[in-house]
Amino acid sequence: MQSSWLIQLAQDPKLKGGYNAMGFSQGAQFLRAVAQRCPSPPMKNLISIGGQHQGVYGLPRCPGESSHICDMIRKALNNGAYTDLMQKHLVQAQYWHDPLNDDLYKKHSRFLADINQERAVNETYKKNLQLLEKFIMVKFLQDTVVDPVDTEWFGFLKTGQAKETETLQDSVLYKEDRLGLAAMDKAGKLVFLASAGDHLQFTREWFNANLLPYLR
Template identity: 70%
Template structure:
C-alpha cells in the first residue's frame, strides 16, 4: 500500500477526491511487475539436463536474478534429487510430469498471482501442456527456447553424459515408437511424430497428439493457451539436434513424406485453428525469434536483448 492511500484513509478526503479515486478504479492496488515486485519465473530444463546444473539452468537462473533483482525463479526439479531429475527427462511419463508440475505450481504461494514460464528444448512443449491443462495459477508469457511443438522425426544426437542411455533410446525408437511399452517408458517417444504414418501417431501418441488436439478438440486447451499474453518461440537457425528444426516454430514435414517442411500457417493445426494459434497470431501474441547457432547455443548478450524483455513484464 502506498503512503498516499494511507493518508486518504486517515483524513476523510473531500468528496471530489473520493470521486476521483473511484474513477481511477482503485488506485491503491498494486500490480504485478511494479510495486509488488518482479513477476516470478518458472523454468523447465530439457532432455538429459537438470534443474540446477551450474552450466545450464543454474546459470540461467543466476543471470536472470542478477538482471532482475528480487525476482523469484523456480527451476523445476522432477524427482527427489538431481540424478532422478535427469533420469526422469528420459523415462518418466510426460503426462505424469505435467501433473506433478501443475500440483507444485498450485501449492507455491509465491506464484499465486501468476508467473512467466521459460522452457528449454522439450521443456518448451511440456510447459505449453501446463498452460493448456492447468490455468491456475495463471501463466502470463510462455517462452519456448528450442521446443519441438510439432514433435520430432529423428534422433541425430543425444545430450547428457550417458551414451548408454542414448543408445538404448535409439533401439527403442527403432523397435516401434508407438508401441504401448515404448510410449509409456520413453519420454522422447511421446513427442515422436512420424509424418509417414500420421494415423498411427494420432492414435497412439501418449502426449503430443493430445496437446496438439490431433484426436479431437478440447475447448479448454484452446481457451487456456489463448489466455497467454505472449507465446515466444525461439528457433535455432543452425540446429543439428532437432529434426526438423521448423518444429521449433510449429512447422513440420508435409504429411506423407519426410523431406519438405511447411511453416505453421500451412499446417492443419493453424488452418483449423485447433489450438487458437491463428487467432493468437492475428492478435500479435505469437513471437518468432531466430537464434544463429546450434541447439540451445546462444550468448548472454543475445539472451538479454531478446528474452529478458518478456521476463520483465506480466
C-alpha cells in the same frame, strides 16, 4: 503429467499472481502442456527455447532427409515408438512424430497428439493456451539436434513424406485453429525469434536483448 504435481503448482503461494515460464528443448512443449492443462496459477509468457512443438522425426546430428542411413534408422524407430511400453516409459517417444504414418501417430501418441489437438478438440486446452500474453518461440538456425528444425516455430514435415516441410501457418492445426494459434497470431501473441548457432547456443547479449524483456 501427474495430477498431484499440478495441484502443487496451483497451491504454490509464490505463483498465485501469475508467472513467466521458460522451457529449454523438450521442456518447452511440456511447459506448453502446463499452460493448456493448468491455467491456475496463470502463466503469463511462455518462452520456448528450441522446443519441439510438432515433435521430431530424426536423430540428433543424423539428418534423415539427406542421409540414407539416417533415414533407415528413423524409419526403423517407428516400429517401437508407438508401443505402449515406449509411450509410457521413454520421454522421447512421447514427441516422436512420424509423418509417413499419420494415423498411427494420432492413435498411439499419448502426449503430443493430445496437446496438439490432433484427435478430438479439447476446447479447454484451446481456451487456456489463449490466456497467454505472449508465446515466444526461439529457433536455432544451425540446429543439428532437432529434426526438422521447423518444429521450433511449430512447423513440421508435410504429411505423407519426410523431406518437405511446412510452416505453422500452412498447417492444418493453424488453418482449422485447433489450438487457437491462428487467433493468437492475429492478436499479436505469437513471437518468432531466431538465433544463429546450434541447439541452445546463444550469447548473454542475445538473451538480454531478445528474451529478458518478456521476463520483467
